[in-house]
Amino acid sequence: xxxxxxxxxxxxxxxxxxxxxxxxxxxxxxxxxxxxxxxxxxxxxxxxxxxxxxxxxxxxxxxxxxxxxxxxxxxxxxxxxxxxxxxxxxxxxxxxxxxxxxxxxxxxxxxxxxxxxxxxxxxxxxxxxxxxxxxxxxxxxxxxxxxxxxxxxxxxxxxxxxxxxxxxxxxxxxxxxxxxxxxxxxxxxxxxxxxxxxxxxxxxxxxxxxxxxxxxxxxxxxxxxxxxxxxxxxxxxxxxxxxxxxxxxxxxxxxxxxxxxxxxxxxxxxxxxxxxxxxxxxxxxxxxxxxxxxxxxxxxxxxxxxxxxxxxxxxxxxxxxxxxxxxxx
Numbered sequence: 001x002x003x004x005x006x007x008x009x010x011x012x013x014x015x016x017x018x019x020x021x022x023x024x025x026x027x028x029x030x031x032x033x034x035x036x037x038x039x040x041x042x043x044x045x046x047x048x049x050x051x052x053x054x055x056x057x058x059x060x061x062x063x064x065x066x067x068x069x070x071x072x073x074x075x076x077x078x079x080x081x082x083x084x085x086x087x088x089x090x091x092x093x094x095x096x097x098x099x100x101x102x103x104x105x106x107x108x109x110x111x112x113x114x115x116x117x118x119x120x121x122x123x124x125x126x127x128x129x130x131x132x133x134x135x136x137x138x139x140x141x142x143x144x145x146x147x148x149x150x151x152x153x154x155x156x157x158x159x160x161x162x163x164x165x166x167x168x169x170x171x172x173x174x175x176x177x178x179x180x181x182x183x184x185x186x187x188x189x190x191x192x193x194x195x196x197x198x199x200x201x202x203x204x205x206x207x208x209x210x211x212x213x214x215x216x217x218x219x220x221x222x223x224x225x226x227x228x229x230x231x232x233x234x235x236x237x238x239x240x241x242x243x244x245x246x247x248x249x250x251x252x253x254x255x256x257x258x259x260x261x262x263x264x265x266x267x268x269x270x271x272x273x274x275x276x277x278x279x280x281x282x283x284x285x286x287x288x289x290x291x292x293x294x295x296x297x298x299x300x301x302x303x304x305x306x307x308x309x310x311x312x313x314x315x316x317x318x319x320x321x322x323x324x325x326x327x328x329x
Contacts, residue, residue: 009249010297013258016243021265023235025273026227029215033224036209037090040228042197043210045082047232049190052241056184066179067188073180074188077172082193085165087200088158095155099143104159106139106263108166109256115167116253127295128253135260135292141285142263170256173247182244190240218273257296260289 023044030040060066067074085105093101110132113124124132177185201208214221247255264286271278 005249006297009246009255010258012242013246013250013255014261016239016246017259017261018265019234019239019242020259020262021235022269023231023239024266025269026217026231026235028270028274029217029222029227030224033213033215034209034211035224036207038087038197038201038206039208039210040231041086041090042194042201042208043228044231044236045190045194045197047228048236048240049187049194051233051237052183052187052190056181056187059181060184063179067184070178070180070185073172073175073178074185075192076168077185077189078192079196080165081169081172082189083196083200085162085169087197087206088165089162090206092155092158092162095152096159101155101159101162102263103140103143104156105162105166106143106260107136108163108170109253109260110136111163111167112170112253112256125299127299131257131292131295133292134295135257135289138285138288138290138292139260139263141281141288142267143285144279144282167252167256170247170252170259173244174252174255177248182248183241186237186240186244190236254293254296257293260293261286264289 027037027040027044031037089101089105092104113128113132117124173182173185200206212224215224215227216222217227243255243259246258250258264282267278267282267286270276
């Protein structure tokens, strides 16, 4: 991959992480006012899909065949990348500490490294292994998992499922576009995923509660729809569109490591908007994540290591510990 293309992809990936990371600080006031996580995520996905839909229609210019050819990829993005991962994550953090759930889910880059190792039967280069370890240490320092809860096997299993869903999201996004623009994939995935989440909520399998009470936002009372609009446009529409674009440019592995910055961004937004504490270990952890990304980025390859063929319809389905960030927020 040309260095200029990779550099552009890194810039777009950082934008994706920064926008994904804002969701926790924006959704938390809704949760505190009585919204259930599943309801907030459902409306967030639908708002994001509606915002992107006109752009997707404009870019497609009547080439609906591209959408039909990519129907398997679109459904996988909707049901795994959008709906499945988030449902598994929220189910997990009902049983285990939020920090532990985030830590497990964001081990997805390591899962992708292991997947490439198993598929190619070639040990990853030393820079990738070093970068993986350094980034993992940084992630632990940023998230600071803890809690006195006893070990919950089901909760841990659900979190591992969310990790697998997060990894599959990057694999889906990295697939050849086959004429389907990233914005169209994001719009269709969010709309179908939002509908699927709403359907699950209506069955009563997960709590689904909404309120119309004002929320505390930016130090003042605000209508409930303002944070939903912000999270739908910025943390969802912009975030998914840029994330898919960057992943196609960088490949799933490098994009997933850059995605760890989402957790750093969530911590920063929680400090800036919610007044939550930002500690020195968290800052150092953010630096270590950057160092880890640098190691992975320095690997000399002709092209990103991607699965030669991934059946997306049979792929395994399936966050600062303030509230679930990004794809899980």
